[in-house]
Amino acid sequence: MSVLIVEDEKRLALSLARGLTAEGYAVDVVHDGREGLHRASEGSYDLVILDIMLPGMNGYRVCSALRAAGHDVPILMLTAKDGEYDEAEGLDTGADDYLTKPFSYVVLVARVKALLRRGRQGAGASPVHVLGDLKVDTAARRVFLGDDEVTFTTKEFAVLEQLVTRAGEVVSKAEILEHVWDFAYEGDPNIVEVYVSTLRRKLRAGLIRTVRGAGYRLEAER
Numbered sequence: 001m002s003v004l005i006v007e008d009e010k011r012l013a014l015s016l017a018r019g020l021t022a023e024g025y026a027v028d029v030v031h032d033g034r035e036g037l038h039r040a041s042e043g044s045y046d047l048v049i050l051d052i053m054l055p056g057m058n059g060y061r062v063c064s065a066l067r068a069a070g071h072d073v074p075i076l077m078l079t080a081k082d083g084e085y086d087e088a089e090g091l092d093t094g095a096d097d098y099l100t101k102p103f104s105y106v107v108l109v110a111r112v113k114a115l116l117r118r119g120r121q122g123a124g125a126s127p128v129h130v131l132g133d134l135k136v137d138t139a140a141r142r143v144f145l146g147d148d149e150v151t152f153t154t155k156e157f158a159v160l161e162q163l164v165t166r167a168g169e170v171v172s173k174a175e176i177l178e179h180v181w182d183f184a185y186e187g188d189p190n191i192v193e194v195y196v197s198t199l200r201r202k203l204r205a206g207l208i209r210t211v212r213g214a215g216y217r218l219e220a221e222r
Contacts (some may be wrong), residue, residue: 001116002026002044005117006036006062007051007078016049019105020112033057037065045073047116050095052079060093067094078103114179129164132220136164137178150202155180159195163218172215197211 003020007013008031017027021171030036033054040048048066052059063075077095080160097111129136135144138161143150152160158180162171173192180195197214200208209217 001046002028003047003049003112004036004039004045005029005049006033006054007031007049007060008054009051016105017094019109023109025112031055033059033062037210040066040073041069041071041088043071043073047112048073048075049112050075050077052077064093065096067093076108076111076115084208129167131164131167131207131218134203136160138165145203152202156195156198156202159192160199163199163216167218170211170215170217175215 001024003025003167005013005016005020005027006031007016010031013029013031017029028039030039031054034056036048036050036054038059039045043153050059051097054062057065059077063077066073066075074097075095076097076099078101078205080101096115099108099111129138133146134179139141139200141157143152143157143160162176162179173189176192196208196210207218207220209219211217
């Protein structure tokens with residue numbers, strides 16, 4: 001597995017490169033946004049770790065340009081900023097995950113492994129998931145119920161995406177927290193219930209079943 005690190009903090013970039021190399025990854029490092037876009041556009045990487053505040057071209061623009069050119073390489077964005085607005089902007093430009101500095105190296109490695117695993121599982125899969133009259137396009141981030149388009153916030157869509165990509169399976173609360181929030185999330189885990197409740201209200205309650213003690217299952221209504 002090959003990883004491209006685009007990070008202008010050279011000490012951090014070197015530290016990440018050494019750690020990921022020790023984990024068995026082939027790692028390249030660049031310190032400029034334009035160079036990062038050029039290298040990532042070559043299409044030879046399995047994952048890009050992309051800082052937001054970069055010289056030449058910021059991470060948002062790099063990510064957006066890659067997606068506009070049709071590159072679907074998983075992108076993990078790094079930033080010293082914090083806040084829902086920044087996360088939403090990063091995800092809306094096509095990033096797959098988001099990590100705020102300072103972060104634990106253990107958390108970073110876990111995120112990297114999760115994204116690479118997700119990328120392998122999703123290779124060749126259609127981004128459009130249809131369940132009855134529910135249609136979810138994970139690439140365009142659009143949801144339709146019958147002929148009507150339903151709008152969701154970034155977090156709401158991320159929760160729905162976890163359920164629809166595993167439609168018919170039970171998805172645990174812990175799995176949703178891990179993929180949508182943070183491996184190190186220390187808030188109230190009942191936040192998942194709040195978001196599932198919102199999804200039920202915006203869609204139809206019967207689409208998302210609660211499997212007591214196990215999690216949630218998205219299934220066609222009977």
